[in-house]
Amino acid sequence: xxxxxxxxxxxxxxxxFAEIAHRVAAYKEAHADADIIRxxxxxxxxxxxxxxxxxxxxxxxxxxxxxxxxxxGPEQGYDFLIEAIRETNYRRRGISIDADEIFVSDGSKSxxxxxxxxxxTDCRVAVTDPVYPVYLDTNVMAGRTGALGADGRFAGVTYLxxxxxxxxxxxxxxxxxxxIYLCCPNNPTGTTLSRAALADWVAYARKNDAVILFxxxxxxxxxEEDVPRSIYEIDGAKEVAIxxxxxxxxxxxxxxxxxxxVVPKALTGRAADGTRHPFNALWNRRHTTKFNGTAYIIxxxxxxxxxxxxxxxxxxxxxxxxxxxxxxxxxxxxxxxxAYGGINAPYIWLRTPDGMRSWDFFDxxxxxxxxxxxxGTGFGPCGEGYFRLTAFNSHENTARAVAxxxxxx
Ligand code: MLT
Numbered sequence: 001x002x003x004x005x006x007x008x009x010x011x012x013x014x015x016x017f018a019e020i021a022h023r024v025a026a027y028k029e030a031h032a033d034a035d036i037i038r039x040x041x042x043x044x045x046x047x048x049x050x051x052x053x054x055x056x057x058x059x060x061x062x063x064x065x066x067x068x069x070x071x072x073g074p075e076q077g078y079d080f081l082i083e084a085i086r087e088t089n090y091r092r093r094g095i096s097i098d099a100d101e102i103f104v105s106d107g108s109k110s111x112x113x114x115x116x117x118x119x120x121t122d123c124r125v126a127v128t129d130p131v132y133p134v135y136l137d138t139n140v141m142a143g144r145t146g147a148l149g150a151d152g153r154f155a156g157v158t159y160l161x162x163x164x165x166x167x168x169x170x171x172x173x174x175x176x177x178x179x180i181y182l183c184c185p186n187n188p189t190g191t192t193l194s195r196a197a198l199a200d201w202v203a204y205a206r207k208n209d210a211v212i213l214f215x216x217x218x219x220x221x222x223x224e225e226d227v228p229r230s231i232y233e234i235d236g237a238k239e240v241a242i243x244x245x246x247x248x249x250x251x252x253x254x255x256x257x258x259x260x261x262v263v264p265k266a267l268t269g270r271a272a273d274g275t276r277h278p279f280n281a282l283w284n285r286r287h288t289t290k291f292n293g294t295a296y297i298i299x300x301x302x303x304x305x306x307x308x309x310x311x312x313x314x315x316x317x318x319x320x321x322x323x324x325x326x327x328x329x330x331x332x333x334x335x336x337x338x339a340y341g342g343i344n345a346p347y348i349w350l351r352t353p354d355g356m357r358s359w360d361f362f363d364x365x366x367x368x369x370x371x372x373x374x375x376g377t378g379f380g381p382c383g384e385g386y387f388r389l390t391a392f393n394s395h396e397n398t399a400r401a402v403a404x405x406x407x408x409x
Contacts (some may be wrong), residue, residue: 049313055304077104084306108259110248123178130379190341205240217246323376331402
C-alpha cells in the first residue's frame with residue numbers, strides 16, 4: 001500500500017486562484033449574460049513584445065534545419081540569455097553576478113516553490129502576512145510548518161504581519177528564523193520595502209545565519225528611484241540572499257514561461273556536522289537532476305527583451321498597465337475607498353468598505369458590479385478586510401470597472 005504525503009492534507013482544499021476561477025465559472029454558468037471584468041489573477045493581457053515574437057520565429061526556423069537544430073541545452077540556461085541578464089539587470093546597476101550564479105527556469109513560481117528543497121526540513125520559515133501563497137503552501141507540502149490552527153495560521157511558521165498600520169513593512173522577528181520570504185514590490189499589497197528596511201533584513205539574516213528568499217518578480221514596475229530593484233543593491237546581501245526574477249509580468253511571458261534565480265556562491269548553509277556548503281552547488285544539483293532547461297525558442301524570446309528595442313517595448317507595456325493602476329487608485333480614492341500600492345507594482349490593495357469580510361466583498365463585487373478581484377484573506381489572516389485588484393486589463397475595461405465602483409451601493 002502506498003502512503004500519501006499527509007502534509008498535503010494540511011492545505012486548504014484548492015489553490016487560491018483555482019478557487020476564484022471556480023466561483024466565477026459557477027456565477028457565469030448561472031448568469032450567462034454577465035459582462036464580467038477580470039481584475040483577479042495577475043495575468044497579463046497585452047501580447048508579447050514584437051522583438052520576442054520575431055526572435056521566436058527565427059528560433060523556430062533554426063529548429064527546422066539540421067545545421068542549427070538544438071536538442072538539450074544547458075540546464076542552467078544558454079549563455080546568450082545569462083549574459084544579457086547579467087549586463088542589463090545587474091552590471092548596469094553596479095552589481096557583479098557571475099554567470100554560474102544565474103539559473104534560467106520555466107518561471108519564478110516554479111523556482112519560488114522548489115527552492116525550499118535545498119533547505120533542511122527543520123528550518124523555521126518566516127512569511128509575511130499577507131503572502132503570495134506559493135511560499136507557504138510549498139513549505140506545508142514539505143512538512144516544515146506543522147498543522148493549521150483555528151486562527152488560520154500554521155503552528156510552526158513565523159508570520160510577519162504587513163498592514164496599513166505598519167506601512168506594510170514587516171517587523172524583524174523576535175525568535176530565530178532560518179528562511180525568510182520577502183516579495184518586493186509586494187504581491188499582493190503592491191507596496192515596497194525601503195532601502196533601509198531591506199538593509200535591516202539583510203543585517204538580521206547575517207546575524208542569525210538565515211537566508212532571505214527575495215522575490216523580485218515585479219521589479220520592472222518600480223517607478224520610484226530609491227526603491228531597490230535587487231536585494232544585491234544592499235551591502236552584504238550576497239552572503240544571505242537568493243533572488244527570483246520573472247519574465248511574466250516584465251514582458252508578458254505568463255503563458256510562455258521563463259524566469260531565473262540568482263544563487264550567489266558566497267551564500268552557504270550548515271550541515272548537521274557543522275560543515276558549511278554553498279547553496280549554489282545544491283541548487284545546481286537539483287536543477288540538473290530535475291530540469292532539462294527552458295526551451296531554446298523561449299530563451300531567444302526572453303533574450304530579445306534586453307535589446308534596445310526590447311527595452312523600449314517592455315517599458316511601453318509596463319507604462320500601459322501602470323496607467324490602469326493610476327486609474328484604479330484615483331477611482332477608488334474618489335469614492336472614498338482606502339487603497340495602497342499601484343505606484344511601483346501592478347497591484348492595488350484596498351480596504352473593504354465598512355469592514356466587510358474579504359470573501360463577502362468578493363461576492364458583492366461579482367454579483368453587483370460583475371468585477372472579479374482577489375479577497376485579501378486568500379493571502380493570509382492579515383489580508384482579512386482587504387481586497388486586491390490588478391492593473392492587467394485594457395484601459396477600456398479598467399475605466400468601466402472604475403465607473404462600476406462608483407455605482408456600488
Ligand atoms: C497573482 O495573481 O498573484 C499572480 O498570478 C501570481 C503568479 O504570478 O503566480
